[in-house]
Amino acid sequence: NAGVTQTPKFQVLKTGQSMTLQCAQDMNHNSMYWYRQDPGMGLRLIYYSASEGTTDKGEVPNGYNVSRLNKREFSLRLESAAPSQTSVYFCASSETGVWGYTFGSGTRLTVV
Amino acid sequence: EDQVTQSPEALRLQEGESSSLNCSYTVSGLRGLFWYRQDPGKGPEFLFTLYSAGEEKEKERLKATLTKKESFLHITAPKPEDSATYLCAAATNSNSGYALNFGKGTSLLVTP
Numbered sequence: 244n245a246g247v248t249q250t251p252k253f254q255v256l257k258t259g260q261s262m263t264l265q266c267a268q269d270m271n272h273n274s275m276y277w278y279r280q281d282p283g284m285g286l287r288l289i290y291y292s293a294s295e296g297t298t299d300k301g302e303v304p305n306g307y308n309v310s311r312l313n314k315r316e317f318s319l320r321l322e323s324a325a326p327s328q329t330s331v332y333f334c335a336s337s338e339t340g341v342w343g344y345t346f347g348s349g350t351r352l353t354v355v
Numbered sequence: 356e357d358q359v360t361q362s363p364e365a366l367r368l369q370e371g372e373s374s375s376l377n378c379s380y381t382v383s384g385l386r387g388l389f390w391y392r393q394d395p396g397k398g399p400e401f402l403f404t405l406y407s408a409g410e411e412k413e414k415e416r417l418k419a420t421l422t423k424k425e426s427f428l429h430i431t432a433p434k435p436e437d438s439a440t441y442l443c444a445a446a447t448n449s450n451s452g453y454a455l456n457f458g459k460g461t462s463l464l465v466t467p
Contacts, residue, residue, distance in 0.1 A: 247398075276454065278457075283459065284459065285442075285457045285458060285459040285460065286399075286442070286444075286455075286457040287457075288454050288455075291454055301454060333398050333399070335398075343389070343401050343404055344399075344401065344455070345401070346398030346399050346400070347398050348396075348397055348398050349396075349397070349398050
């Protein structure tokens with residue numbers, strides 16, 4: 244039972260570089276989410292996808308883009324990384340109408 | 356603006372010493388209150404969902420309760436393996452796409 248799989252687990256970027264964080268779920272969930280977690284700030288929503296083909300901004304979307312590639316996959320892209328984007332990124336998924344998320348194990352990103 | 360506040364930030368207990376974690380919320384229409392457990396280096400793991408004041412749910416040494424203004428996570432006779440960060444989150448009428456507002460968490464350490 245894989246659940247929600249995130250890749251990579253760790254990444255170091257230089258300021259200005261781009262990268263894509265990958266997320267895939269095998270639970271046939273309709274909704275998927277990207278959160279970032281920073282010390283003292285809690286989990287903050289970046290983007291979400293309520294269903295395949297739709298995406299919406301969350302609380303902190305600036306500097307990020309997302310793609311809901313299909314029902315299973317939801318990727319997060321940093322076009323020009325900044326030190327302020329150093330964080331742990333979590334992907335999550337849920338059934339439509341149900342808030343009991345299943346989280347991935349996270350990607351720890353450092354931008355230098 | 357919806358707010359979820361957890362206290363204390365950190366709690367140290369001796370094994371067997373029962374206590375409670377608090378989650379107070381100020382939101383525009385609560386649709387559900389969630390508790391998660393997060394171990395270091397891992398994603399949050401779902402524990403409970405509470406939907407209405409007076410509701411209680413139990414799992415092993417944990418019991419979650421809900422009032423109109425706050426939720427408590429009671430830990431009875433904790434063991435060292437209960438050490439983790441506990442997160443609460445609210446689903447509200449302000450949220451769309453089933454997004455959650457998370458508190459900053461309570462870091463619990465249970466010593467033998």
